[in-house]
Amino acid sequence: IEHHNGAISMAEDEQQNGENAEAKKMADDIVKGQSAEVTQLQNILDRL
Numbered sequence: 598i599e600h601h602n603g604a605i606s607m608a609e610d611e612q613q614n615g616e617n618a619e620a621k622k623m624a625d626d627i628v629k630g631q632s633a634e635v636t637q638l639q640n641i642l643d644r645l
Contacts, residue, residue: 598638601631 604627611624 598635598642601635601638605631605635 608624608627608631611620612628615621615624
């Protein structure tokens, strides 16, 4: 989960400070995908 949160943090930085539209779109996709995975992983951990 920590690894995913690191990816989210880097992608959010790109969203806020990036200048390349393609990179910003990729950052959007990373935030969405990694956030969903963090939620899923946290739900699994909560059930253990």
